[in-house]
Structures are given as structure tokens and as C-alpha cells.
Amino acid sequence: MKHPRVLLWLLLLLTWNLTTSCDNDDDDADEEILGNWASRSQFEGLARSSAVSFTIGAKAYVGLGTDGTDKFKDFWEYNPATNTWKQLADFPGVGRYQAVAFAANGKGYVGTGYDGVNRLKDFYEYDPTTNTWTQKADFGGSARYGAVGLSILDKGYVGTGYDGNYKKDFWQYDPTTDTWTQKPSFGGNKRLGAVAFTLNDTGYILTGSDNGVNQTDVWGYNTATEQWTERRTLTLNEDEDYDYSSVVRQNAVSFVVNNLGYVALGNNNGYRTDCWVYDPTEDTWTQKTSFEGSARMQPIGFGLGDKGYVGLGTTGSTRLDDFWDLDPTAAADE
Incomplete structure (x- = not known):
């Protein structure tokens, strides 16, 4: 039987080890998860989901969407320097939601979507210098909603979505x-409700669902070679010691x-608040501080300067009009 004093020292040593371990875990978490969310000026239009956004220069443009009943045509300019909204000329097409938007050559382009009855393929150009809209050539593919739009080297690209069937075709504007040209189809599965972004002149498409199944593949499109390249999948990979399944x-x-x-x-077994960042050079994902507003899907987002901006969307039957920015390198302000 050990002496009581020995038992006491063993107990103190165990307690010290546990405390030190917990402290180190906390330090690691603080180092790994960065990003500070801050509430910004509330969107001045009606609360909505499935709107569109694009950026030109140092300003963002937001419009369309639905409150579950009405389909909107209004458009707004957001100036992050003054944290203010200004209403612009209404979109000239029918009100709609789940449309696409991109910017190219200093102008914004908006089209496709759903008006509650019809899937759409009309397209319009917005000129911020004159605050005017001009109808352009219809989208080259089939009328659809839930597609993705992005810009690469002053040209627009639209692909995937739903036209009565899930799609994976890909078009350049x-x-x-004022012409559309079909390009090699998206390298992954057909899908609806995906996301897209452009990094170093390469376009990326990922997430979304195909017939109710959430997709795990990530693909990059090279405009020079017109080739799609698959990147690391959003799965658990024990051999390479990563788990991106939460994305x-x-x-x-x-x-x-x-x-x-x-x-x-977004949505995956419930509405989400988590935020992830992708490094194309390393082909890796890192978790950032979770969004501090309500969990939601079908929001809008854009990047301006050194910050990202997120707002609107829906949680259940409630449409939202709050608006937030993310400083991705700052520590979270508790």
C-alpha cells in the first residue's frame, strides 16, 4: 500500500497534466480558428432569400430574391466605406429568385432563375455609371434556376442548375x-445549389446536391486549356490525415x-453557421470562426477589400435582412 503522501503527489501530478493538456488544446484552437464577424448596416430592402450579388470596384450590388410569396425586382448598392445602402434602378425583367450574377468589364450581369411558374434564361447588363439596365442575349443553355455564375478574365461563366433535370453544362459569356459559347461540361456530377468562386484565374465549383444527395467533389476550371481538374474531395481521408466532410x-x-x-x-442535416476557407495552392481547407448571425441557407455573399460580407437568406419560413462582415485574419471578439 502506497504512503498517503505519495498518493497525494500522484493526484497533484495527474491534475497538473490534465490542466496543462486542456490549456494547450485551447491554445491550439485559438491559433487554428481565426476570423471576427461584425454586424453591419441592415439591408434596406425587404427581407429575402435566394437573391443575387456582384461587385464592381469598391462597391457591391444586391437584388432580386423572394420572401416566400413575392418575387423581387429591386436592386441596391452597398458601400462598405460608409456602411450605407442606396436603392438603384429596378431590374427590368420579371421578379425572380435563384438567378445568377457576375461582373465583367466594369458591368454587372444577371439572368436565369425562377419566377414561381417559369424557369428563365433571359439576361441583363447593369451599368453602374448610368444606373441603367440593358437586355442582352439570352443565356445559351436551357432555362433554369439554382445554377452558379462566376467571372474569369472579364468573361462570365454559368453552369449546373436545374431545368427540370439536374445539369452540368458550362457556358461562357x-x-x-454579347455571345454565349458552350465550354466543356463541369467535371463533376450534375447539381443544384452549388457555390463557385474564382482564384488566380481558375474557376471552382463545389458543394450542392444531385437528386437530394450532397456532393463532395471539388473541381477547378482552367480557361486557357479548357480543362477541369479535380481537387481534394470533401471527405474524411485518414491516409492523408484530413477531414473536409464538414464543408x-x-x-x-x-x-x-x-x-x-x-x-x-447553407444546409446539411440542418442550417449551418460554420465557415471554411480554401487555399488553392495547398489544396487545403481550414475552419474559420463560425458566423455569428442565425443559421441559414440561400444567403448572399461577396468579398471587398480584406473582408467578406454575408447577409439575407432564410431559416425555416423566416426571411432575413441582417448583414455582416468577416475579418478573416482577426481573432474573434468575444
Whole structure:
């Protein structure tokens, strides 16, 4: 039988080890998870989900969407320097949601979507210098909603979505000639409600669902070679010691800050608040501080300067109009 004093020292040593271990874990977590969310000026239009957004210069443009009944046509400009909203000329097409948008050559482009009855393929150009809209050539593919849009080297790209069937075709829009050209189809499965972003002149498409199954593949598109390259899948890989399965979701939001791609919110077994950042050079994902607003899907997001911006969306039957920014390198402000 051990002496009581020996037992006491063993107990103290065990307690010290446990405390030290917990402290180290906390330190590691603080080092690994960065990002500070801050509430910004509330969106001045009606609360909505499935809106669109694009950026030109130092400003963002947000519009369309639905409150579950009405389909909106209003458009708004957000200026992060003054944290203010300004209403612009209404979108000239029918009100709609789950449309796509991108910017190219200093102008914004908006089209496709759903008006509650019809899937759509019309497209419009917005000129911020004159605050005017001009109808352009219809989207080259079939009328659809839930597609993705992105811009690469002053050309627009639209692909995936739903036209009565899940899609994986991919189209390029040239604003100088107002023409659509079909490109090699997306390398992964067909899908609806995916996200897309452009990093170092490469376009990426990921997440979304195909017939109710959330997709785990990530693909990059090279415009010079017109080839799709698969990147690390959003799964658990014990051999390479990573687990990116938490990034899997649909109807999420994406944005770009400093050549890194961010994915947040969305739906996967419930509404999400977690946020992840993708490094294309390392082909790795890192978790950032979770979004501090309500969990939601079908929000809008964009990057301006050194921050990302996220807002709107739906949680259950409630549409939202709050608006937040993320400083991705700052420690979370408790």
C-alpha cells in the first residue's frame, strides 16, 4: 500500500497534466480558428432569400430574391466605406429568385432563375455609371434556376442548375460580342445549389446536391486549356490525415478575400453557421470562426477589400435582412 503522501503527489501530478493538456488544446484552437464577424448596416430592402450579388470596384450590388410569396425586382448598392445602402434602378425583367450574377468589364450581369411558374434564361447588363439596365442575349443553355455564375478574365461563366433535370453544362459569356459559347461540361456530377468562386484565374465549383444527395467533389476550371481538374474531395481521408466532410452542404454562400475562397452557411442535416476557407495552392481547407448571425441557407455573399460580407437568406419560413462582415485574419471578439 502506497504512503498517503505519495498518493497525494500522484493526484497533484495527474491534475497538473490534465490542466496543462486542456490549456494547450485551447491554445491550439485559438491559433487554428481565426476570423471576427461584425454586424453591419441592415439591408434596406425587404427581407429575402435566394437573391443575387456582384461587385464592381469598391462597391457591391444586391437584388432580386423572394420572401416566400413575392418575387423581387429591386436592386441596391452597398458601400462598405460608409456602411450605407442606396436603392438603384429596378431590374427590368420579371421578379425572380435563384438567378445568377457576375461582373465583367466594369458591368454587372444577371439572368436565369425562377419566377414561381417559369424557369428563365433571359439576361441583363447593369451599368453602374448610368444606373441603367440593358437586355442582352439570352443565356445559351436551357432555362433554369439554382445554377452558379462566376467571372474569369472579364468573361462570365454559368453552369449546373436545374431545368427540370439536374445539369452540368458550362457556358461562357463574352460581353464584348454579347455571345454565349458552350465550354466543356463541369467535371463533376450534375447539381443544384452549388457555390463557385474564382482564384488566380481558375474557376471552382463545389458543394450542392444531385437528386437530394450532397456532393463532395471539388473541381477547378482552367480557361486557357479548357480543362477541369479535380481537387481534394470533401471527405474524411485518414491516409492523408484530413477531414473536409464538414464543408459539404447545399444552398450555401461563397466569397473571395485575398485569393482565398470561403464557403459558409447553407444546409446539411440542418442550417449551418460554420465557415471554411480554401487555399488553392495547398489544396487545403481550414475552419474559420463560425458566423455569428442565425443559421441559414440561400444567403448572399461577396468579398471587398480584406473582408467578406454575408447577409439575407432564410431559416425555416423566416426571411432575413441582417448583414455582416468577416475579418478573416482577426481573432474573434468575444
